[in-house]
Amino acid sequence: MFYPEYNKTFAMAEFQDSLAQSITSLRAKAEEAARTIATTDALEKFRIEFLARKGSVGQLFEELKSVPPDVKPKYGKLLNEFRIFVDALYQSAKTKIESTSAETDTFIDLTLPGRGLPLGTRHPITQTLDDIKSIFVSMGFGVVDGPEIEDDYHNFEALNFPPNHPARDMQDTFFLDKDVLLRTHTSPVQIRVMKERRPPLRVIMPGRVYRNEAISARSYCLFHQVEGLYVDRNVSFSELKGTLVAFARAFYGSSLKYKFRPSFFPFTEPSLEMDITCFLCSGKGCRVCKQSGWLEVLGAGMVHPNVLRNVGYDPEEFTGYAFGIGVERTTILRHNIPDIRLLFENDMRFLKQF
Numbered sequence: 193m194f195y196p197e198y199n200k201t202f203a204m205a206e207f208q209d210s211l212a213q214s215i216t217s218l219r220a221k222a223e224e225a226a227r228t229i230a231t232t233d234a235l236e237k238f239r240i241e242f243l244a245r246k247g248s249v250g251q252l253f254e255e256l257k258s259v260p261p262d263v264k265p266k267y268g269k270l271l272n273e274f275r276i277f278v279d280a281l282y283q284s285a286k287t288k289i290e291s292t293s294a295e296t297d298t299f300i301d302l303t304l305p306g307r308g309l310p311l312g313t314r315h316p317i318t319q320t321l322d323d324i325k326s327i328f329v330s331m332g333f334g335v336v337d338g339p340e341i342e343d344d345y346h347n348f349e350a351l352n353f354p355p356n357h358p359a360r361d362m363q364d365t366f367f368l369d370k371d372v373l374l375r376t377h378t379s380p381v382q383i384r385v386m387k388e389r390r391p392p393l394r395v396i397m398p399g400r401v402y403r404n405e406a407i408s409a410r411s412y413c414l415f416h417q418v419e420g421l422y423v424d425r426n427v428s429f430s431e432l433k434g435t436l437v438a439f440a441r442a443f444y445g446s447s448l449k450y451k452f453r454p455s456f457f458p459f460t461e462p463s464l465e466m467d468i469t470c471f472l473c474s475g476k477g478c479r480v481c482k483q484s485g486w487l488e489v490l491g492a493g494m495v496h497p498n499v500l501r502n503v504g505y506d507p508e509e510f511t512g513y514a515f516g517i518g519v520e521r522t523t524i525l526r527h528n529i530p531d532i533r534l535l536f537e538n539d540m541r542f543l544k545q546f
């Protein structure tokens with residue numbers, strides 16, 4: 193490399209040559225390395241490779257030690273400038289990394305409100321069922337469940353629908369077998385409760401029921417009812433009406449307008465239906481109420497003596513009333529929902545409104 197004994201001029205020329213070469217190739221290497229630095233690890237690697245005391249630039253300073261003293265300052269200056277150049281590469285790579293990571297990883301806006309946890313809501317049918325239950329529970333009724341798959345006896349026969357009775361055609365039934373069916377109303381639970389217990393009996397029986405009907409804005413193949421039953425000595429028809437009015441006022445509000453109409457069910461006698469003012473037209477008459485101004489919300493009546501006999505009660509000793517509330521009907525009226533099918537489609541945009 194450099195031999196001080198030689199002719200000075202020659203030696204200087206040779207040193208200059210080799211130093212210039214080293215600088216040129218090292219400069220290209222450092223520039224290339226600095227261009228690709230993207231992480232703090234790569235930045236540190238660059239520093240160790242080039243700028244640390246034993247790094248490539250440091251090595252050149254080692255070589256400077258053996259340069260003749262009279263030319264040392266000149267080459268020392270040259271090398272110093274090179275080191276400042278490589279250090280500048282390092283600094284600009286460093287600021288680049290710091291600015292990008294500050295923008296993406298560590299920026300926190302402390303003025304933002306906290307993220308809320310998404311909460312579910314109860315289905316509108318469930319809300320109506322819960323409200324109906326709590327009104328009747330507060331009047332002293334208990335709550336009882338029954339099976340959705342029933343036999344002909346509980347769904348029809350014990351309820352005073354004899355075989356071939358025309359009333360059986362009023363309810364289009366899903367039969368699973370000759371004698372097995374999906375219950376078409378919650379009234380069969382009346383039979384089960386009365387057979388299991390003795391009066392006084394005061395229960396409601398909420399649940400799903402099924403009918404083989406054409407699906408439309410007004411009817412669906414499955415819906416819910418809340419059946420009610422009260423059997424004791426001296427239960428009267430006026431008690432039935434009083435209970436229904438108390439329920440309707442508690443549910444729809446005390447300003448509610450209602451009326452009772454005579455009706456027919458095989459398992460009650462006398463029977464009635466309760467109407468309330470149409471929610472859409474407020475009683476003026478419209479398409480929803482078929483121009484009548486009224487909407488039917490429930491059926492009811494005094495338990496038929498034949499039904500009491502079927503469950504082993506003496507109709508001379510006991511009387512009772514029963515009622516059946518349509519839960520979908522009630523929900524639609526309460527929320528002004530234009531189509532019953534919305535209650536079964538589980539569209540979140542609809543359900544989130546309740």
Ligand code: PHE
Nearest residue numbers: 377379491492493514515516
């Ligand atoms: N079960 C009847 C129906 O589904 C309603 C009802 C229940 C009527 C109890 C009278 C008494 O239409």
